[in-house]
Amino acid sequence: MPKLLLVHQRLCGVYGCPIPYFSNYDPLSELVSALLSHRTKNADSHRAFQQLIQQFPTWEAVRDAPTAAIEAAISASTWPEQKAPRIQQVLRLVSERCPDGSLDFLGEMPVPEARAWLESLPGVGPKTSAAVLCFSRLRRRALVIDSHHHRVAVRLGLIPAKVDVAAAHAILAAQLPESWTAQQVYDHHEVFMLHGQKCCFYRRPACHRCAVLDLCPTGQILQSRQIQSRQIRNK
């Protein structure tokens, strides 16, 4: 079995697949939420999104509000001064391109075309386009890679370290079985992300209790270094 699938199987055992979807937004709301989440902690971007939708009842109202008011509403996010005009620009383009103001039509398009449509919007890259399709109520088969997922994949040797998060999307998605459902693709991202949050930390990964240590070249190097330094200390 290919390593990526073995890792998936083991991590699903640890974190419990299928994993419930964490949101059920319509795709336009998911797009705004994803734009707010760029380089922001989940709790902060969630707070910014909640404040935005509490203060502005519709996306048209967000689009047409003074930019300073949007900036204030999303102040819990990082760089509200950049995100506020960007969100309004995206909402204006969506209004121009979609007469009903909805992105539900993306549910009918093949995933690569839907992603290309989204990525034609300013500030939308592979992570955001995949998030809109995968996390929204469209529940499409699109693999999201965040920084945790990327770090775990690099350490496991599934992608070279020089491949950045954006480029990793196509490389890792190509390794998934075509027969996988949207739920399985979602689970794949979630278990890698959870593993990055709960075990494969940025600093000091907990390799000694990692379920995929035997498959991980980085973990094995780190473990043998620790054993060596313990032996030196005990001499």
Ligand code: SF4
């Ligand atoms: S063995 Fe260590 S480096 Fe490898 S995936 Fe597990 S925690 Fe991360």
